[in-house]
Amino acid sequence: MLNDIFVAPFVDMFAAPDFLMQVLWEGLVSGILYALIALGFVLIYRSSRIFNFAQGIMVVFAALTLVGLHAMGVPAWICILLTLGVMFVLAVVIERVVLRPLVGQPDIILFMATIGITLFLIGLGEIIFGGENKVMITEELGIPTGSVLLEPFGGLLILEQKDITAVIVAALLVVGLLIFLNKTRMGRAIRALGDDHQAALSVGISLQTIWVLVWFIAGIIALVTGIAWGARAGVSFALEVIAYKALPVLMLGGLESITGAIIGGLMIGMLEKLFEIYWGQPLLGGNTETWFAFVLALIVLLFRPQGLFGERIIERV
Amino acid sequence: MPCPGGGACRRREIWNSCKRSKPMPDAENTQETLLEVNNIEVIYNHVILVLKGVSLSVPKGGITALLGGNGAGKTTTLKAISNLLHSERGEVTKGSIIYRGESVQDRDPAELVRKGVIQVMEGRHCFQHLTVEENLMTGAYTRRDGRAAVERDLEMVYDYFPRLKERRKSQAGYTSGGEQQMCAIGRALMSRPETILLDEPSMGLAPQLVEQIFGIVKSVNENEGVSFLLAEQNTNVALRFAHYGYILESGRVVMDGPAAELRENPDVKEFYLGMSDEGRKSFRDVRSYRRRKRWLA
Ligand SMILES: Nc1ncnc2c1ncn2[C@@H]1O[C@H](COP(=O)(O)OP(=O)(O)O)[C@@H](O)[C@H]1O
Ligand SMILES: [Mg+2]
Numbered sequence: 001m002l003n004d005i006f007v008a009p010f011v012d013m014f015a016a017p018d019f020l021m022q023v024l025w026e027g028l029v030s031g032i033l034y035a036l037i038a039l040g041f042v043l044i045y046r047s048s049r050i051f052n053f054a055q056g057i058m059v060v061f062a063a064l065t066l067v068g069l070h071a072m073g074v075p076a077w078i079c080i081l082l083t084l085g086v087m088f089v090l091a092v093v094i095e096r097v098v099l100r101p102l103v104g105q106p107d108i109i110l111f112m113a114t115i116g117i118t119l120f121l122i123g124l125g126e127i128i129f130g131g132e133n134k135v136m137i138t139e140e141l142g143i144p145t146g147s148v149l150l151e152p153f154g155g156l157l158i159l160e161q162k163d164i165t166a167v168i169v170a171a172l173l174v175v176g177l178l179i180f181l182n183k184t185r186m187g188r189a190i191r192a193l194g195d196d197h198q199a200a201l202s203v204g205i206s207l208q209t210i211w212v213l214v215w216f217i218a219g220i221i222a223l224v225t226g227i228a229w230g231a232r233a234g235v236s237f238a239l240e241v242i243a244y245k246a247l248p249v250l251m252l253g254g255l256e257s258i259t260g261a262i263i264g265g266l267m268i269g270m271l272e273k274l275f276e277i278y279w280g281q282p283l284l285g286g287n288t289e290t291w292f293a294f295v296l297a298l299i300v301l302l303f304r305p306q307g308l309f310g311e312r313i314i315e316r317v
Numbered sequence: 318m319p320c321p322g323g324g325a326c327r328r329r330e331i332w333n334s335c336k337r338s339k340p341m342p343d344a345e346n347t348q349e350t351l352l353e354v355n356n357i358e359v360i361y362n363h364v365i366l367v368l369k370g371v372s373l374s375v376p377k378g379g380i381t382a383l384l385g386g387n388g389a390g391k392t393t394t395l396k397a398i399s400n401l402l403h404s405e406r407g408e409v410t411k412g413s414i415i416y417r418g419e420s421v422q423d424r425d426p427a428e429l430v431r432k433g434v435i436q437v438m439e440g441r442h443c444f445q446h447l448t449v450e451e452n453l454m455t456g457a458y459t460r461r462d463g464r465a466a467v468e469r470d471l472e473m474v475y476d477y478f479p480r481l482k483e484r485r486k487s488q489a490g491y492t493s494g495g496e497q498q499m500c501a502i503g504r505a506l507m508s509r510p511e512t513i514l515l516d517e518p519s520m521g522l523a524p525q526l527v528e529q530i531f532g533i534v535k536s537v538n539e540n541e542g543v544s545f546l547l548a549e550q551n552t553n554v555a556l557r558f559a560h561y562g563y564i565l566e567s568g569r570v571v572m573d574g575p576a577a578e579l580r581e582n583p584d585v586k587e588f589y590l591g592m593s594d595e596g597r598k599s600f601r602d603v604r605s606y607r608r609r610k611r612w613l614a
């Protein structure tokens with residue numbers, strides 16, 4: 001038994017390093033998407049103290065809109081632009097109708113409001129696009145669908161091109177976001193607002209503008225994850241669950257840490273895959289990916305309540 | 318002189334009639350009034366009446382001090398002007414606030430910043446996880462006059478506060494109290510303000526540092542022509558650097574006058590500067606002061 005837990009998995013890893021790389025690659029692909037979604041959560045949380053329950057349904061809604069528009073005969077690339085437009089309108093409407101009237105209410109009320117947004121989007125999505133499963137317009141978007149074969153250590157590593165595309169696009173989006181947050185006036189304003197609301201107001205940063213902006217960013221993230229995940233699993237309301245994978249990422253990374261979201265996402269993506277293949281399947285009959293991340297996060301929280309990378313609270317007067 | 322401040326002016330005349338010895342400083346006589354607060358009342362949470370009719374005026378190019386003990390209503394007055402009360406569930410229920418002849422009540426704080434009025438909040442409120450330089454740059458958030466102009470002003474701020482230049486890459490949360498105060502003032506300067514509402518800059522700082530910061534405020538006032546409305550508990554320092562002062566108690570202006578006169582006023586000396594002609598203060602003095610105060614109000 002001990003041998004199965006502590007020795008055999010590592011022996012397997014060393015015996016077939018190419019397979020290990022395959023597992024890590026699969027983990028990386030999901031991990032970077034988790035990271036992206038967690039980043040959307042963090043930005044909204046930092047600038048409005050709202051835990052955005054609707055992030056998952058935004059992924060579904062964005063993917064449905066994209067596919068739905070294409071079904072109406074709109075060219076694929078125009079569909080992307082139009083969907084971005086829809087996500088922007090959604091951000092404006094949410095700010096106007098939900099956030100602005102509720103400003104200053106307790107956090108839990110705002111959280112409930114995002115549950116309301118979720119239910120509303122589920123209903124709206126079903127009315128407009130119907131509830132049946134759809135296929136992501138992967139090829140129409142010009143995403144390559146072949147595979148790349150590599151031969152590390154004399155073994156075999158298969159990388160699907162659409163996964164490679166997803167990783168590259170997601171990585172570019174993360175890097176782009178980091179540059180935006182750190183180097184631009186609006187990005188600085190978002191971070192400033194996260195640090196100190198009153199001071200942000202005092203220098204003339206408008207809450208409304210920033211809120212629309214972060215919800216729009218969350219919308220862009222939703223679209224990208226929707227495309228990437230939809231290309232693997234099809235477009236349905238089940239896509240929502242990918243956003244809930246971001247919860248353990250946030251528990252690990254801390255709700256307020258941008259770095260934490262990125263590293264936490266990648267870690268969870270890879271660890272849950274490793275665990276599934278080397279421990280879950282041989283010892284527990286598989287299907288551990290649904291719960292592994294949560295257990296991992298809980299264990300970490302026992303030792304570090306602020307999460308692994310929770311931004312240190314600077315106490316100094 | 319016309320009487321913009323209503324009640325405050327009447328009191329001012331009473332005080333001036335017995336005290337006026339020399340003409341008011343130039344800032345008072347020759348220069349226009351930027352900000353006029355007329356008899357405002359502020360209520361928090363719909364029930365707590367905190368300001369009970371405060372009037373004051375801030376002349377262009379002057380340093381006007383708003384003095385008074387803890388809880389007198391200084392911060393509330395400044396926030397009423399800068400429109401930061403809303404997020405504290407406070408509300409101006411009476412009176413008017415006029416900036417350059419225009420009512421500025423119920424505006425967005427951002428609009429006021431664009432008009433040239435910016436507040437430096439009590440307790441500094443730097444953005445802790447942003448670097449000092451990033452903090453300064455957020456001050457330029459509302460500006461639309463281009464990168465070059467902003468860069469020039471950044472250099473100007475560094476000229477006034479060389480210490481900030483040394484610390485520009487440090488996270489603000491890890492800098493000292495004095496550096497954070499400088500950072501907060503510098504940040505306000507980056508908005509190219511006409512008037513800065515400066516709340517308790519001396520709080521928690523060593524006397525030497527307080528002196529240094531007030532010195533810089535004075536030179537900003539003289540060289541850049543920025544007007545200040547300065548809320549302070551530290552009456553002694555504030556009256557040395559200000560041109561004019563208002564004394565606030567329990568939400569009312571109980572006294573006002575040119576700083577030089579306030580410094581010489583026996584009541585101010587006794588109750589705010591901690592010195593007295595008769596030596597120790599007795600309870601009888603306290604009572605008579607209270608009586609006089611009630612009469613004045
Ligand atoms: N947000 C608030 N809600 C209720 N009462 C407040 C609030 N802020 C300040 N007060 C009260 O208003 C009074 C004046 O406070 P403040 O303006 O901060 O005085 P100062 O700046 O002169 O110390 C105090 O009695 C304080 O308790
Ligand atoms: Mg105060």
